[in-house]
Amino acid sequence: MNLTVERRTRKAVIAGAGPAGSSLAIRLARSGLEVTLIERSFFPRRKLCGEFISPECLEHFKDLGVLADMMSAGGDRIAETVFFSMKGRSASVPSDWFGAASKSALGLSRAEMDLRLLEKARCEGVEIIEGAAVNGIVREEDLVKAVTVRLESGERVEVEGDIFADATGRARALARHASGEEASRPRLVGFKSHFSGVEMPSGRCEIYFFPGGYGGLNYVEDGLANHCFLVRADVVRSFGGDTDSMVDELVLSNIRARQTLGNAKKQFDWLAVAVDGFGPKELVPAPNLFAVGDAGAFIDPFTGSGMLMALESSDLLAKALVRGASSLETAAEGYRADHRSKFARRLRLCAVMRRIAYLPMFAGAAVSAVGLSSTARKLLARSTRKGAEAGGSWFL
Numbered sequence: 001m002n003l004t005v006e007r008r009t010r011k012a013v014i015a016g017a018g019p020a021g022s023s024l025a026i027r028l029a030r031s032g033l034e035v036t037l038i039e040r041s042f043f044p045r046r047k048l049c050g051e052f053i054s055p056e057c058l059e060h061f062k063d064l065g066v067l068a069d070m071m072s073a074g075g076d077r078i079a080e081t082v083f084f085s086m087k088g089r090s091a092s093v094p095s096d097w098f099g100a101a102s103k104s105a106l107g108l109s110r111a112e113m114d115l116r117l118l119e120k121a122r123c124e125g126v127e128i129i130e131g132a133a134v135n136g137i138v139r140e141e142d143l144v145k146a147v148t149v150r151l152e153s154g155e156r157v158e159v160e161g162d163i164f165a166d167a168t169g170r171a172r173a174l175a176r177h178a179s180g181e182e183a184s185r186p187r188l189v190g191f192k193s194h195f196s197g198v199e200m201p202s203g204r205c206e207i208y209f210f211p212g213g214y215g216g217l218n219y220v221e222d223g224l225a226n227h228c229f230l231v232r233a234d235v236v237r238s239f240g241g242d243t244d245s246m247v248d249e250l251v252l253s254n255i256r257a258r259q260t261l262g263n264a265k266k267q268f269d270w271l272a273v274a275v276d277g278f279g280p281k282e283l284v285p286a287p288n289l290f291a292v293g294d295a296g297a298f299i300d301p302f303t304g305s306g307m308l309m310a311l312e313s314s315d316l317l318a319k320a321l322v323r324g325a326s327s328l329e330t331a332a333e334g335y336r337a338d339h340r341s342k343f344a345r346r347l348r349l350c351a352v353m354r355r356i357a358y359l360p361m362f363a364g365a366a367v368s369a370v371g372l373s374s375t376a377r378k379l380l381a382r383s384t385r386k387g388a389e390a391g392g393s394w395f396l
């Protein structure tokens, strides 16, 4: 199948302006494509996330030309992540163990981070349509010819293109239409708010295990801290939707969480989101439709590397599209192979660690066990980032 469009520049249409969509837009615009980026919300907007930006992301920010802007946005430089069992046993993972050029991670709200990436895309000449939800595809034989979009005014429009990317996160708004896949039943629910009055030193991210889930805490801008937690859907149901009670009874049953969050003040109502599963998804649901970021694979939040994978996968996809400029098959094969090589091992390792994370007794024992050995902690931390190209991981 030929991708070369002789009469004009190839046009890429990207749905979703999270880190995957905006970074892909910047990369494709720089390689000479005409790019339209379609986003459901208006930026800046709050977004449920732990807001821990892994040190390796800063290298991507540098490539994308947004590093100085991100670093001056008022966020916190995070030197270590400390995992706490229910009873307060702890194990620390310094940020420099990830082997990135930057020795620290960054705590910055998604409102600020995503806005900066979107504005950079605009500067690179990307056409941006905000307040526009992509809700379907128009096909011509196998190929996607256009996406259908509902604008804020209620008007429906079609946006045509040659290449399409689904960067709508776990929603997979385009991929679901192309492959007919059904949304599965949520197994977990994530919650987040910002807090003042948190009793924790700056420069660290803390992770708390509690019955049915775990949560993270780190500072972002304006002296506020982001608290985000993930809990089993059946546990949420048993609290009848009363998130504050759930926090009091479950999250704060972790001794360390009670110390840091016990007197903290919530700044806005809890944001909540359902999570239906983890791991890789179909990456190329139609010959000219590619899934990137969480739409391509979702990694466990305790690794603090979902945004990193969004940035890494957009890099892989942009390169595969440029390499396979004259053939969709070549682009698809390249993207699938590179994605597997970079992410398959870390996703498998996380599947093992996830089973431990939801069993508080087991999580407590695991925190104690790895707390004894810095070598074990370093290997585990690095394994959540490594791909096959890095020469094999620890036990997978």
Ligand SMILES: Cc1cc2nc3c(=O)[nH]c(=O)nc-3n(C[C@H](O)[C@H](O)[C@H](O)COP(=O)(O)OP(=O)(O)OC[C@H]3O[C@@H](n4cnc5c(N)ncnc54)[C@H](O)[C@@H]3O)c2cc1C
Pocket: 015, 016, 017, 018, 019, 020, 021, 038, 039, 040, 041, 048, 049, 050, 051, 052, 053, 054, 132, 133, 134, 135, 167, 168, 169, 170, 171, 173, 190, 191, 228, 229, 230, 275, 292, 293, 294, 295, 299, 301, 304, 305, 306, 307, 308, 310
């Ligand atoms: C509880 C929890 C905590 C997490 N904590 C961290 C963390 O601390 N660090 C980390 O690195 N990762 C974390 N993650 C993962 C991280 O949030 C994701 O991996 C990352 O946001 C993926 O980026 P993305 O661009 O693929 O998708 P998203 O960031 O989800 O962006 C998708 C975009 O698409 C838009 N969109 C959705 N549907 C449509 C539509 N129909 N039409 C148009 N636009 C649409 C959305 O509005 C959004 O802007 C966490 C995830 C969860 C659930």
